[in-house]
Amino acid sequence: MDRRKLIKSCSLVAVGSMFVPGFFDKVLAGEKEIYKKYNKTLLIKEDGTPITSKDIPDNTVLLFFYPYKSTPCYIINTGEEVKPTKVKLSDGKEYEFKGGIGNKKSIVAYSAICPHQWSYPTKDFSLINYYPSNQKSETTGKSGVIQCCAHISVFDVKNGGQVIEGPAELPLACVELLEEDGKIYATAVVGPNQFEEFFDMYKSDLIEQYGNIEKAKELLDKTVVMEVGKHVKEQIRC
Ligand code: FES
Structure with a gap:
């Protein structure tokens, strides 16, 4: 697949004010939501x-989709405790990252859509x-780290x-x-999510894959966690 098809330019909306996740189901910061509760989705094998x-x-990474049927995420066991921290945005505002779960508090999850x-x-490759x-x-x-080879951006997995x-x-x-009774649920997305930009940019690809855009935007009650290679043919590293 042509990388240009994957990486298209588009302007971002601004992010805004500080918040504490858990206070509200949906926090708006400027035009951008930076804390939003979605379905309480059970992660299954x-x-x-x-x-x-x-x-x-x-040191394992697995892939699942959340909150929508078409929006990929990574769940990662870093092998070390991931402590809560504050994530700072470029405008100086900040929000809380709750840290890891599991016995060692080493398991975290992120959207796999590069901001x-x-x-x-994609099914063909991942940068x-x-x-x-x-x-x-x-x-x-x-x-x-999570690194995106499209333009070499590097994200700190242990720091939100x-x-x-x-x-x-x-x-x-x-x-x-x-984590509840040994089961793992995804409950919210914290940080400026990229879902609307993703749906806009890849609309035709998503329609081709899911039949129509509404199906691509279906919220999940359960989501299958799989090896990355089960979904992606080629993981391109750099
Ligand atoms: S799309 Fe540019 S670094 Fe990821």
Whole structure:
């Protein structure tokens, strides 16, 4: 697939004021939502049973879709505790990132849609990938990060998806995870999400894949967590 088809330019709307996730179901910051509750979605394995933190070993990344049927996310076991932190936006505003879940509090999840120009893992290839702590990026030398090779933006998985380097100005949106009776649920998206831009940019691709745009925008009650290679033919690293 032509990369130009994947990476198209479009202007971003501004992000805005500070908030505390949990106060409101939907927080508006300027024109951009930076905390939004969606369905409480159960994460399941391919056999239909609930996934547990034990099913996600250290230094593992898996793929699932949330909150919509067509919006990909990564769930990552970093192998180390991920502490709560504040994520700072380029305008100086900030919001809370709750940190990891699981026994070691090492499991986090992020939207896999790059906030720069919306590269995402398609069925054919993915330019935005996780580099575990034992695998360095050739271009940036970084590990333990999500890096997008479309224009080399690097996001800090242990710090709420903040930009470490590259042209991206916004952090990766985080998926809020809830562990309840050993089951894992996705409950909200924290940070400036890119869903409207994604739906606008890839409308024709999504219609081709899902039949119509409404199907691509279906919210999920359950979502299958899978190896990245089950969904993506080629993970392009750099
Ligand atoms: S789309 Fe430009 S760095 Fe990801």
